[in-house]
Amino acid sequence: MEPILQLHGINKTFGAVQALRNVDFEVYPHEVVGLVGDNGAGKSTLIKIIAGVYTPDSGDYLVDNKKVSVTRPQDATNLGIETVYQDLALCDNLDVVSNLFLGREETAGRTPFLNSSDMERRTLDVLRQLDVKIRSVHVPVSALSGGQRQSIAVAKTILRNARIVILDEPTAALGVAQTRQVLNLIKRLRDQGLGVVVISHNLADVFEVVDRVIVMRLGRRVASFDIKSTTTEQVVAAITGAEFGETLNGSSGLNAPVGSVPATTTSDQSGNGNNQA
Amino acid sequence: MKTTVAPPQTEQPPAPAPAQGLSVGSFFRQDLGQIPVAAALIVMALYFNATTDNLFLSSRNLNFLTIQSCVVATVGLGAIMVLLLGEIDLSLAVVANLCGAVMCLLSVNAHFPWWLAILSGLFAGLVVGVINGIVVALLRVPSFIVTLAASLGYQGLLLHILYPNTTLIITDPNLKGIAASYLPDYLGIGLPVLAVAVYAGYIIFTRVQRQRMGLSVPPIWQTALSIGLPVLLVGLVLWQFENYLGVPLMVALVVGLIALFWVILRFTTFGRHIYAIGGNAEASRRAGINVNYLRIVVFGLASMLAAAAGIFQSSRSADADAAVSPTLLLQAIAAAVIGGVSLFGGRGSAWAVVMGTLIIAGLENGLDLKSGGTDTKFMVEGVVLILAVIIDALIRRRSTAAGR
Ligand SMILES: Nc1ncnc2c1ncn2[C@@H]1O[C@H](COP(=O)(O)OP(=O)(O)O)[C@@H](O)[C@H]1O
Ligand SMILES: [Mg+2]
Numbered sequence: 001m002e003p004i005l006q007l008h009g010i011n012k013t014f015g016a017v018q019a020l021r022n023v024d025f026e027v028y029p030h031e032v033v034g035l036v037g038d039n040g041a042g043k044s045t046l047i048k049i050i051a052g053v054y055t056p057d058s059g060d061y062l063v064d065n066k067k068v069s070v071t072r073p074q075d076a077t078n079l080g081i082e083t084v085y086q087d088l089a090l091c092d093n094l095d096v097v098s099n100l101f102l103g104r105e106e107t108a109g110r111t112p113f114l115n116s117s118d119m120e121r122r123t124l125d126v127l128r129q130l131d132v133k134i135r136s137v138h139v140p141v142s143a144l145s146g147g148q149r150q151s152i153a154v155a156k157t158i159l160r161n162a163r164i165v166i167l168d169e170p171t172a173a174l175g176v177a178q179t180r181q182v183l184n185l186i187k188r189l190r191d192q193g194l195g196v197v198v199i200s201h202n203l204a205d206v207f208e209v210v211d212r213v214i215v216m217r218l219g220r221r222v223a224s225f226d227i228k229s230t231t232t233e234q235v236v237a238a239i240t241g242a243e244f245g246e247t248l249n250g251s252s253g254l255n256a257p258v259g260s261v262p263a264t265t266t267s268d269q270s271g272n273g274n275n276q277a
Numbered sequence: 278m279k280t281t282v283a284p285p286q287t288e289q290p291p292a293p294a295p296a297q298g299l300s301v302g303s304f305f306r307q308d309l310g311q312i313p314v315a316a317a318l319i320v321m322a323l324y325f326n327a328t329t330d331n332l333f334l335s336s337r338n339l340n341f342l343t344i345q346s347c348v349v350a351t352v353g354l355g356a357i358m359v360l361l362l363g364e365i366d367l368s369l370a371v372v373a374n375l376c377g378a379v380m381c382l383l384s385v386n387a388h389f390p391w392w393l394a395i396l397s398g399l400f401a402g403l404v405v406g407v408i409n410g411i412v413v414a415l416l417r418v419p420s421f422i423v424t425l426a427a428s429l430g431y432q433g434l435l436l437h438i439l440y441p442n443t444t445l446i447i448t449d450p451n452l453k454g455i456a457a458s459y460l461p462d463y464l465g466i467g468l469p470v471l472a473v474a475v476y477a478g479y480i481i482f483t484r485v486q487r488q489r490m491g492l493s494v495p496p497i498w499q500t501a502l503s504i505g506l507p508v509l510l511v512g513l514v515l516w517q518f519e520n521y522l523g524v525p526l527m528v529a530l531v532v533g534l535i536a537l538f539w540v541i542l543r544f545t546t547f548g549r550h551i552y553a554i555g556g557n558a559e560a561s562r563r564a565g566i567n568v569n570y571l572r573i574v575v576f577g578l579a580s581m582l583a584a585a586a587g588i589f590q591s592s593r594s595a596d597a598d599a600a601v602s603p604t605l606l607l608q609a610i611a612a613a614v615i616g617g618v619s620l621f622g623g624r625g626s627a628w629a630v631v632m633g634t635l636i637i638a639g640l641e642n643g644l645d646l647k648s649g650g651t652d653t654k655f656m657v658e659g660v661v662l663i664l665a666v667i668i669d670a671l672i673r674r675r676s677t678a679a680g681r
Contacts, residue, residue, distance in 0.1 A: 073563075089563050091556030093623035094549075102553055103564030105546045112545040117483070121490050 002065060003028045004163055004195050005050070005081065010059035012045055019045040020056070021219045027164055027195035032186055034206040034227075035199045037216035038239055043199050046216070047166050050197075051083040052076035080163035086172065088153040092142035096134060097123045099141055100156050126155045130188055147178030151185055164195040171205050183209045203232050215239055314615060314632050321636065325643035332646055336520035344456070346638040347531045348373070348586045348593070352609035353616075353630040354538055355582035358575050360613055361542070363555045363622025364413060364420035366576065368405075368428035369583040370606035374598060375435045376402045376580075377587030381445045381597035382438060384452060391451035399584045405431060406580025410573035420576075436599050443599040447591065455592040458526045465524035469511050472536065477504045527589055534585065539627035551575060555623030604655075608637050611658070615665040621673050636661065 007025040011018070020042045027033050037043050048054045049061075052073045061070050063079050070076050076083070090099050097119050106115040106122075123137050132151040134144065141149055150170055157165050167186070171179040186209050189196050200206050206213055207227060215223040215238040223238040236242075325333035332338055352369050359366040380398030383389040389397065409427050413420045439445055447453065459465070480503060487494050494500070518524045542548035553561040554568055562568045591597050614620060615636050616629025637658065644654050 087559075089557070089560035091553045091560055091623070093556035094553060098549060098553070102561065103550075103566050105549060107546060112547060114544055114546060114549060117486050117490055117492060120492055124492075 001028055001030075004063065006060075006062040006065070007046075007050070008060040008062070010046070010049060010056045012042075012049060012054060012056050019219050020049070023059070023216075023219070023221045025050070025214065025221070027197060029163075029193050029195055030190055031212065032190050032196040032198060032210045034210035034213035035197055035216065036201070036203070036206060036213055036235065036239060040218075041216040041239075042219040043216055044168070047083060047168065047197065047199065050076065050081060050166060077160060080161060081166070082157035082160060082162040082164070083166040084150075084153045084157060084168065084170065086168050088149055090141050090149060090153060093140055095140055096127075096137040096144075096152055099152055100126070100159055102156075104160070122159070123155075126158055127151075129192070130155055130158065130185060132185065145178055146174045147181035150174070150178075150182050154185060154189070158189075162194065164197065165189055166197040166199075168199045169201065170198060171200065171202060179205065203235060206235075207232065217241055314617065314636070318632060318636055318639065321639055321643065325639070325646065329643070329646045333643055336517050338642070338646070339517050340521045340525065342635075342638055342642045343528045344525050344593075345642060346634045347456075347527045348590045349605065349608045349612055349637060350531050350630050350634040351534065351586035351589060352583050352605060353612035353634055354535055354627060355579035355586070356609045357613045357618050357625060357627060357630055358538070358551070358579045358582070359420070360610075360618050360620060361551050361555045361622060361625060362572060362575055363558070364572070364576075365610075365620075366406075366409065366420065366424045366579050367606060368409060368424040368431055369579065369586075369609060371428040371431045371435065371601050372402055372405055372580045372583040373587035373590060373605065374601045375405070375431050375438075375587065376584030377591035378435055378439055378445065378597035378599070380452070380588055381447050381591055384447055384449050385445060391449050394449070394452065395588055398588050399581055402581040402584025402587075403577045406577040406583075407573055409580065410576030413576065414569040414572035432601065435601075439597065439599045445597040447595055447597070452588075452592055453595050454526070455530070456525075456527050456589060457592075459523040460526055460529055462519075462523060465518065465529070466515060468529065469515060469524075473508055473511050476507060480504055527592070530585075531589075534582070535627050535630060542627055547571075552623050555619075604658075607662070608658070611662040611665065612637050614669055615661065617669075619669050619673060620666065621669070624672075633665075 003026040005025075005027045007023065010020050010023040010025070012020040023042070023046060025046065035043050035046070045054065049056050050070075052070045052075045055071050061068055063081075068075075068079060070079070091102065094102070097116070100123050101119050106119050107113055108115045120137060127134060127137070130151065132148070132155060134148055134151075141152055144152065154165060154167070170182050170186070174182065183205060186196055186198060190211075198206070198210060210227055213225045213227055213230070213235060214221060215225070215235060217239065222241070223235075225235060225238075322334060352373055355369050356366065376398040379401040380394045383397050384391065384394040405427070409420075409424055412418055412423045412427075436443075460468075480500060484494050484500055495503075515524070518528075542551065550561065550566050550571055553564070553566060554571060558568055612630050612633030613625065614633065616625065616631070616633035618625025618629045618633075640657055640661065641654055644657065
């Protein structure tokens with residue numbers, strides 16, 4: 001199967017800080033990719049480049065194997081690449097329907113009047129499709145639980161026909177039950193054929209839901225593991241760099257030792273850690 | 278931050294309950310402010326009536342009370358527009374006098390026909406409001422300070438255009454007639470009946486349409502109530518007016534404005550976006566809403582409403598006055614907040630101003646009838662406003678504590 005999204009050789013500097021060094025990234029349909037790494041590893045910078053918030057200094061951005069130019073958030077969303085940031089970008093005072101259609105309201109014909117019934121019907125369809133359970137779509141979203149709010153933010157991307165959904169720390173602020181709801185939601189997105197990218201610090205969540213995990217350290221992509229044949233220790237080792245015994249400032253050949261890690265690890269050079277391929 | 282509404286031990290959230298479109302509950306919550314406000318209004322009316330030998334609720338006094346309320350209600354409607362955005366406009370009262378003066382000057386000195394004088398006054402309001410909006414939206418100066426400075430500047434402008442006088446008497450009978458005339462019965466009764474019929478038709482149409490689309494509908498008694506209650510209220514009000522001289526033109530204009538802005542806020546994309554910006558401006562911006570443009574437009578509309586209030590004011594007193602009422606601005610904002618419009622943005626309805634104004638004007642009028650002095654009036658109004666603001670803050674705390 002072809003990847004939906006591919007990045008090749010992405011570099012990005014902020015003044016003297018090189019946030020990303022020659023990073024490759026790919027997402028396949030029907031796949032959940034975990035993006036992990038210590039603070040400052042470059043995860044946020046990478047997804048902001050994917051989302052069109054930052055433009056890379058160099059590197060290629062390919063969708064369906066075709067080079068595209070993504071310089072504004074709008075470019076990414078037009079390509080079906082949607083990002084749910086941690087703040088969720090919901091209007092707490094508005095109800096579920098209004099939030100889902102915010103900025104793209106349906107009107108009755110060419111009048112300025114809202115077509116509420118139609119928007120409500122489509123809202124119910126999307127929520128059913130994602131198996132999101134909510135008491136009423138007319139309650140303000142401030143009255144919803146954290147998991148439900150996250151679900152609403154994701155449902156918004158589905159309404160916009162997302163092909164890839166990127167989630168930044170989707171479970172960071174959630175309790176056990178809420179986390180479960182969100183993880184189930186992520187699985188459902190995959191079942192619908194979407195590519196999902198999940199940034200997370202919680203390896204338990206990562207192991208529960210992702211198919212492949214990409215590890216970043218100090219602005220480099222240092223490993224890509226097929227989750228089925230990987231242990232938490234291996235991922236932790238890749239995150240901290242402990243197993244390779246290199247200094248934190250070591251900058252040369254970081255990719256090389258990855259390939260030499262036991263057979264369960266797929267190095268970047270082979271690049272096909274995706275079990276669906 | 279981590280407080281959740283549903284206890285986290287339950288794995289599945291509760292099953293979907295029937296959604297409710299334009300229910301009675303949402304009507305009270307969103308459109309009539311809080312039910313306690315309605316209760317307070319009724320208690321106040323009964324108290325004043327009992328202590329003034331049934332004078333307070335006499336048709337004659339109610340006629341006077343509603344006419345008295347028009348200026349505050351119209352400025353209050355403007356204040357609501359701005360408050361919904363999460364901003365404030367402290368220049369509205371001065372803008373009212375300024376635009377009233379523009380109308381009077383053009384009528385008296387430039388001999389503009391009455392309708393052109395009115396349009397010019399409204400246009401002046403639009404211009405000063407857009408200027409306020411541009412400074413707030415594009416230069417990102419807090420609206421509090423922009424409009425405070427603006428009110429000083431516009432006060433100066435007002436003194437300047439009336440110089441060397443401080444008042445200007447108008448003579449045009451049409452301009453004076455706005456505040457002094459009554460609708461003929463076919464309009465005074467016909468228009469409200471038509472409006473209620475359209476509203477009832479909309480409710481029934483929506484219900485049928487939702488049923489056809491397989492969406493949930495409220496129980497039939499709720500639909501009946503959401504039609505019956507407005508019918509009853511309108512009937513009661515009309516009966517009172519017809520008992521005296523009929524429906525005052527100015528009251529009809531103000532109610533028409535409130536209804537118009539209610540429709541805009543509640544049923545159009547533009548209105549939806551105003552609430553969205555008040556709830557989360559950054560999310561609205563990311564959703565592709567042109568936040569700055571909307572801010573400028575709303576400040577323009579608010580000042581235009583203030584201009585309309587200024588025209589009503591000039592019509593009532595038959596003059597333009599350089600002295601701005603010291604209580605008008607506070608009363609207008611108080612009317613909005615008492616009616617349930619949040620000072621924090623994004624919550625409240627255009628109809629809030631009706632409840633709020635009736636409470637404010639009712640207090641004034643009732644205390645007048647009981648020959649209470651200005652000292653008592655100010656103290657009572659101050660306490661009522663503080664109570665309303667406390668309730669607003671409590672509601673906000675409760676709704677932000679939920680979720681997350
Ligand atoms: N806007 C920015 N300006 C300057 N430096 C930045 C900016 N964004 C990120 N960085 C730097 O780039 C590096 C990677 O940061 P980030 O992508 O936020 O990492 P992560 O999300 O993995 O914690 C860090 O050293 C950080 O300080
Ligand atoms: Mg980060």
